[in-house]
Amino acid sequence: MKKIKKKSIKLVTHDGSFHADDIFAAATLSIMLSNKGETFEIIRTRDQKIINNADYVFDLGRIYKENLNRFDHHQTGGAGEREGIPYSSFGLVWKKFGGEITGNKKITDIIERKLVMPVDVNDNGVDLYKNNFPNIFPYTLQDVFAIFSPTAFEDLDKNKQFMEALAWAKEILQREIKKAKDQIEIAKIIRNFFKKTKDKKLIIIDKPKVSRFEIWDALQDFPEPLFVVYGDKEDWSIVAMRKEKNSFGSRKNFPISWGGLSYKDLQKITGVSNAVFCHRALFMAVAKSKEGAVKLAQLAIES
Template sequence: MQVVTHPGNFHADDVFAIAALRLAVGPLELVRSRDEAVVAAADVRVDVGGRSDPATGDFDHHQRGGAGERPNGIRYASFGLVWRAHGVALAGGDEEAAASIDERLVQGVDANDTGQTIVRSEVGDVRPMTVSGVVAAMNPAWDEELDDAAQDARFAQAVDVAEGILERELAGAAAFGRARRLVRDAIARAQDPRIVELDRNMPWRELVVAGAPGALYVVYPKSDGWGMQAVPVKAGDFANRRDLPAAWAGLSDDALAEATGVPGAMFCHPARFYVSARTREAIMALATLALDGDGA
């Protein structure tokens, strides 16, 4: 399959769009050109051509009026257009996984390319380094003279980096899908809805916060015993539905065992969101104490 995109400086949207296409359809014959005849002859056009139509292999957003926007107002750039066409298939048919990658990765790239600010610094002029910034930094410096072959080689390197990021995102989304099923099963079988017991530690916060409104603690086995974490008020928040008792904060080993009366208690985080123990019996005893106490 021959794919054409523009020459010169590249951006994250065209780089990631090519990477996504390569993952979706396999090896590509890539041409970087604005020659109208070359553009028209290609099987797929990315970021050139002035059309948006996956049926004809067109993934451009530079035409008058753009290529549309998502319900949240973030406009589509070439990466988003390719992802909209191929993302679900790349995610193994999992629409939730494809949507999560769109939210976590694709939309940020599209917003950067279409001139939409979605992040503002709260610390002066400090800005986080984004994948768009990483890709931009792979372009030649302003005073670096490269011939066309060397520029194309830089572009190919950037596509390799983007493909690696996408592969990890897809693997992570698939793993999250597996965790989603296991966590939902654990919520359903919980004898006490306030305690969700997992077979192993896995991503659970979003799922428990959304799907178990009565859950206060999650327990799971770990390499050196058992852990228990407080359920946050919302995913990504540091506030918990119920903190662990203040008397436990920062204690470990004998001191924690003495304070709780539970042999095998190992450690309680000073922030009162995590406690560990050597055995399941011990962690469940700590869970019972945390539920019976006032959390103060």
């Protein structure tokens, strides 16, 4: 019996310059279709006949019709917004297919806020933040993908460059999904240590070896913790809890006299024989044992 060749699904977006929103929209659709075992191709064009016959069209066409898989936001009136942030093609595609890819609403929402909305903000020319320093700006995802665009002195194929950027975007999106999934479980573990601790000014996490960023995320909503001790057999760290989620200010700093000291100098001033290091910004310290780390934290709390 002759095997029927599977039709190649056509994903169409505009040619020419590319940006984070169309790259990530393509990444989302690519992951979704790959998960289904579908054969597909990405076409970058403005040929109306090709656009009309496409299975998916994004960032092109001036039409947003989710049921027809048309995901543009350039038409008069745009394509809607959420929380004051207008949708770009990435946001529109993620809105429909994000949950299908993650299989979990909480993960979908995490990616929406962490990755999708910032890309949408940038593409729509909406300010997300205010600069604290003149002529210094954050290096955004748009900046990352802009490096793939040919300069005026380069004779590079933009379609080939788009595909290179797409490979990066797929990896970023898949890693963010994986990290979000794991961080939900890690947050449960960290909060369980918090719940079991009597004096909640100091939380001690024995396992697994978490990161300070996971600690900050998991415990930010609890006002009691000042310091958290965490680590493994080789090194133990103490981190100060942040005042606010997006602030570097701590609820309580390590003593000023510890800042920037290491080994013998830190050991002498603290009396902790295996003290290793205290960050000069006074938010983190390290010791060679759990007991040493706990002692440093207790001294900091009492200071």
